[in-house]
Amino acid sequence: MNIYPQWLIASWQRCSLQSAPTPWQPPHQARGQTLQSMLQRKRDLVVTGEMALEDLYEYMEGRRCALLLTDESGCLLARVGHGEILAALGELGLLQGAFLSEGRLGSNAINLAGYLGTPLTLRGKEHFKEALHGWVGSAAPVFNPQGRLVAMLALYCPLEEAQPGDLALAVAAGRELANQLQMEGLMQESQRHLSELYALLEGMDDGVLAWDHQAKIRYLNRLAAERLGLDPARVLGQPLALYLRLPRRLELAIESDEPLSHVDLTLECEGRLLPVLLSLKRVPTPLGAHFIALLHPAERLEALWLRRQPPPILVADSQSMTRVLRLARQAAHGNGPVLLRGEPGSGKGALAAYLHQEGSQADGPLVTVDCQAIPATHLEQLLMGCGEEGLERPGKIEEAHGGTLLLEQIEHLTQPLQGALLHWLKSGRLQRFDSPRVLLPKCRLIATSTADLEEWVEQGGFGRQLLFALQGFELWLPPLRERIADLPRLIAQQLEQQGDPRRLSARARERLLAHPWPGNLTELHAVIEHARLRAEGESIEPEHLPSTLRHTRVETVEPPSLMTLAEQERRALLEAAALCQGRVQQMAERLGISRTTLWRRLKALDIDMSHYRDHSASPKRSAAS
Structure with a gap:
């Protein structure tokens, strides 16, 4: 009757095809740079495994045995145990870096435990090689949470000193090592996520200030520190109230656990009043709520202020301005470039704001650049952005993404900038100054000019193709x-x-x-x-x-x-109002209509008589009119 298990017989058969029971041949061993590189790659396993072996051997109180740790390939990474036993195993070649393969060492507990994926013990003559007949090895495989083999842990001792609980001890130690490796992995994963989070927070356009349930400052990113004028090393862990006095609106939001989004507030920081655009996020924890305040950039505050303003009221009682306003309403519904032309001070900026706030870009920013007021040497980087390493910053075209870019006095753009602007208008592609990176900002372009652009084109000062691109919708302000x-x-x-x-x-x-x-x-x-x-x-x-x-x-x-009948009627009413200083009775007599008809026409045409009355007259005289 065969008393040996089938897996052991199969191992002997494999060994007999590769070697003989004698003589003994030491295992192959990694040395020098190869070994150091391997130990570095397996650093977490080596450090955690050595600690586990040392703790276990301390519990064994100097027993004559050795505890061995290998990686999944059977490479010996660490040895802990009695000095005489370690020396005896060393004479067999079982040193750090040795590969305990079946082909070289014959049947052995470490190789078979990894091969079969189960704990086992080999005693004396169960080893294929005669040199191991005086030894007992108990080994257990170590798996990660995904079920992948990552290590083997073994206990070796002389045959006459083996104990019945050695295999159970190896299994328990293997499980403990697996738990420690899992915890170490989770900590490293958590640390990695935390590092990524900190990198993300430091790279945000918003300042970030976080405090815990005890109102102690827990985090302050670079932008928040600069905005508030605080040193993170000094304030972290300190009560928030030592440095910041919160407005009542923010205190009420904290007390009621109410989130805030883009609220215009004023913070008092060490005696300084700081207007901020702030969002407040609540983070529940078992100990109580933590809070994160986002301090949005000043440009976003300006954009939000602009979005909250009603469209500018454009006065259009004259025929010429009525026509401009009618065309402006049509232009507001488009997305293409608009060119506003007219004398200096004729209201091009107000009309541009009207086009922005009445159009589909109203929720985005309105970014204005005066091309004449900025030196040509600075205008390129300001408009296109800078991609030089260490000096990266977005340009005005990028800042206008989702909104409107207003270029005032566009005739003062340099020739290179005219070419770059035309390329962006045609392709939608933009490259920062000194950068190969291609960006795709989407915004509407409104340009203004007081110059005779056609003459500039003839003189070579302005690009003909750029003028054509801008004239998709052209408005002349009278x-x-x-x-x-x-x-x-x-x-x-x-x-x-x-x-x-x-x-x-x-x-x-x-x-x-x-x-x-x-x-x-x-x-x-x-x-x-x-x-x-x-x-x-x-x-x-x-x-x-x-x-x-x-x-x-x-x-x-x-x-x-030429005027339409409606325009002629409006013009006649306005002239009569100015001539009669808003006196309705005199206006009716001059126009040859009744007061009732006059009032009805004034109301229909939205003409306010208070603009025309002489307010310097006495109340009695005014009443007499």
Whole structure:
């Protein structure tokens, strides 16, 4: 009857085909740089395994045995045990770096435990090689959580000193090693994720400030530290209240566990008031809620402020401006480039803001670049961005992604920038300065110009193809002298924006209507501000106006042009209102219609008579009209 298990007989058969029971041949061994490289690759297993072997042998109180650790291939990585036993195994070649293969050592516990994937013991003559007949080896395989073999752990001792519990001891030690390796792996994975998280937080465009359930600061990224003027090494672990005084809105959100998103607040940091755009996130934990505050960039605060503003009110009582506004409404629904042209101060910036806020890009930023105000040497990097290592920063085109890019005075772009802009308009592709990286920013381009661009093209100062690309939708803004009918509402609008209740007297209005306005809206705003600051009574009189308007009288008439019947009616009503200073009875008599009909037409055309009345008159006189 065969008393040996089948797996052992199969091992002897494999060994007999490769070698003989005698003589003994030491195992192959990795040495030098090869061994060091292997130990470095298996560093976690070696460190954790050696600690496990030492702890186990300390428990065995100096027993004459050796504990061996190999990797999944059978390479001996660590040995711990009695000095005499380690020396005896060393004479057989069982040293660090030795490969305990079946082909060289014959049947052995370590190789078979790994081959079969199960714990086992080989005693005396069960070993194929006679040199191992005086030894007993008990080995257990070690698996990772995915079931992959990662190591073998074995206990070797002389045959006469073997104990019944050796295999159980090896199995328990193997399981403990597997648990420690799993814990080490989880810690390393957690550390890796934490490192990735910190790298992500440090690379964010937002400042990040985190505190725990005890209101102690736990994290502060670089941008938050710079924005708040705090040193992370000094404040981490300290109470938040030592450095920051939170506004009541933020305190209430924390008390009620209410998240905040892009809220405009003012923080008090060590006596300094800091306006911020802040979002608050709550992170529940077993000990209590932690909080993360995101401090968004100032540019985003400006963009949010712009999004919250209603579209600018464009005054269009004149025929010329009515036509511009009608075309602007059409342009707002598109995505292609728009070219706004007109004299300086004619309102191109306000019209650009109107196009942005009325269009599909309204939720994105409106990024403005004055091409004339920025030196040409800086304009390229400002507009296109910089890709130089260590100096990477996005350009204005990237910042406008999802919104609108407004290029004022586009005729002052350099030739290289004109080419880059044309390439972006055609292909949608953009490259930062000194970078091969291709970006795909998507935003709408609005350009303004006061120059004769066609003449610039002929002189070689502006690209013909770029002009063609910009003229997909072209709007000409009339100068103020050609839209005199808009003056009363423009003046009233400015006074209202300043919160000034005063109005123009009839004589002051007459002077303003007669002025040619070479400076257009810019001049008008300056004149009204000048008069508003000088006036002390309830109305603005001619003596409050700048000297150029007090002593000069210029008659101006809008150029004749064909008008629709509705435009003619509106024009007649506006002229009558200006002439009669808003007196409805006089207007009705001049126009030859009843007061009821006049009021109905004024309401239908949204004409406000308060802009035309002489507010310097006494209440009694005004009532008599």
